[in-house]
Amino acid sequence: MIRHERLTAMLQLLAERGSLSVDEAVEGLGVSHATVRRDFDHLAQQQLLSRTRGGAVTANVSYDLPLRYKAGQQASEKERIAQKVVELLRPGSVVGLNGGTTLTQVARAIALDERFHLEGQAEGVTVVTNALNIASELVVRPHIKVVVVGGVARHRSYELVGPLASRVLDVISIDTAVIGVNAIHPERGAMVFDEGEAGINAQLAERAERVVVAADSSKINLRAFTMVLPLSGIDVLVTDRGADPEAVKQFANAGVEVVQA
Template sequence: MDRYARWNTLLEILASDGRITVEEAAARMHVSQATIRRDFDQLTQQQMITRTRGGAVANGVSYDLPLRYKSAKRIDEKHRIGEAAAALVGPGMVVGLNGGTTTTEVARSLATRPELVTQSGTTPLTIVTNALNIANEMIVRPHVKVVVVGGVVRPQSYELIGPLAAPILREITLDMVFLGVDAIDVRLGAAAHHEGEAAINALMAARARRIVIIADGSKIGGHAFARICPIEKVHTLVTDTSVAREVTDEFETAGVTVVRV
């Protein structure tokens, strides 16, 4: 288990239990107590936990883990989802991407598809995103035009949120938007935990001809605080094979095309 995976696990334990000792953490992650003490010290320096004698406690906040700590979770599933989603894109399309680890995998797959490289003088693939990390990765690709919406940076997801994004989004049209979500349910629709992210995602969805939700199995059937769009607006759901067939059948009955990878 690498450092970020350990940090992710430690923060999740603290978010759930409120506290943990060095001995407990070392036993649960099968590493030395010295390693756990270093992890605690580094997380304390980042003001994400509070050190105690022999352990650590939560900082009294509801953890929303920064994106770099989430990347180790379900990485194989997210990679497959990213490749399958990218396969839906054709040359010259205008594609929207919000932030998150799964949409980052979509962006990386788009960047490596040779058939999307257009000849000189033709329309390039255009990526419209509110995620700074995605823009940073795509801007070096000569065959991709990158459009970044405005807003205030949310450090947990590297996304730009707030009303400054609205003027740009109102003036463009997307052929397709890929939305990573915190939850999607047949009855409740697609949703995010943070209302600012949900608002921007809803704007992007409203400007798209086709809405594609990308979500690993842990997000299916769940619920989150702020709705992005109802299920009737979703055209395609790309997920992994951990989702039971009877669950995906419910989405298909609701008119959503489901891709399981």
């Protein structure tokens, strides 16, 4: 297990249990006591956990992990969700994407979809994004036109936020906005942890003819700090088959089309 995977697994164990001893981490990860202690110290320096005598506990910010530690969570579900999202997109259209691991998978699925390789056209699709990692992956694809909004980069999500991003979004039109969120609730709508991201994500949705929220089942029925969109602002929710059936029914009753991958 490489270090990145080990740190991700360690944070997942910690999130599930709330606290983790060195011995428990050794047993769960199959590494030495010395390795676990070094990893605990490394994550504590990044304020992703708090060290205790003989272990660690969750830190106040551990719910909002940096993107690099989220990649392995619900990975197969996110790939299936991404494929379903791309099936909803039309060649030649303008697609808005915000950040996050699910949206990164959506971007990769767009890049590989042969429908967007249109003969006789320079671009098979235009992607407007405020996510630096998504832009860097797509910019090398000649059939994809990439429009990046300006702003200040958040180190956790690689998303650009602030007035500069708003200025760009004020003057463009989007066919379909695909929004990744930290939580979606049948009563409270789609939410994220950071208020700066929430504002840009909401504006991205406002500029679109159709809004698709992509969220794996682990985010269903959760709440986060700031609302991005009420359910009335969401046309389609794409999730996986592990989603709570009662919540799916509530979304559908609220007029949201639910697609399960």
